[in-house]
Amino acid sequence: MKKEGNETVTNCHALKMRAADGKMRLTDVADTEQFFRLVQSIPSPKAEPFKRWIAQVAAERLEQMQDPELSIEQAVDDYRRLGYSESWINQRLKSIEVRKLLTDEWKRGGVEGQQYASLTDIITAARTLKGRPTPLPLPCMEGSIYSVARLSH
Secondary structure (H helix, E strand, O other): OOOHHOOOHHOOEEEEEOOOOOEEEEEEEOOOHHHHHHHHOOHHHHHHHHHHHHHHHHHHHHHHHHOOOOOOOOOOHHHHHHHOOOHHHHHHHHHHHHHHHHHHHHHHHOOOHHHHHHHHHHHHHHHHHHOOOOOOOOOOOOOOOOOOHHHOO
């Protein structure tokens, strides 16, 4: 491959990893994108099934970008494959919808950057309290009467 001018390993980094003999040895590593590019560059029939799979996944992702509902269907299928119950999946989808409505409201109220994380931390803390959480007004919510307790249930 080097004769062809392909120096794929130049994008890889070496990390010490435990080898089969138990010793720590420098090993070439790559991130996901680098790995896929490496596989695409392999001129071998044995790499073809993997290349076809990459192309299929890319095509599906492009379809999902054209029709976002396909992404939701894919997420539901993935949750099922991972063994989650229908009840859990439905609850997860509802929580995503509620979180989107909430963050949209925060944006309208002027929340920016790190404030999202702070507000999320408040909600998480309220949800983990035993018993009924005390309603806490959220900052930056002009004209809105929201409470952590209400939003966290």
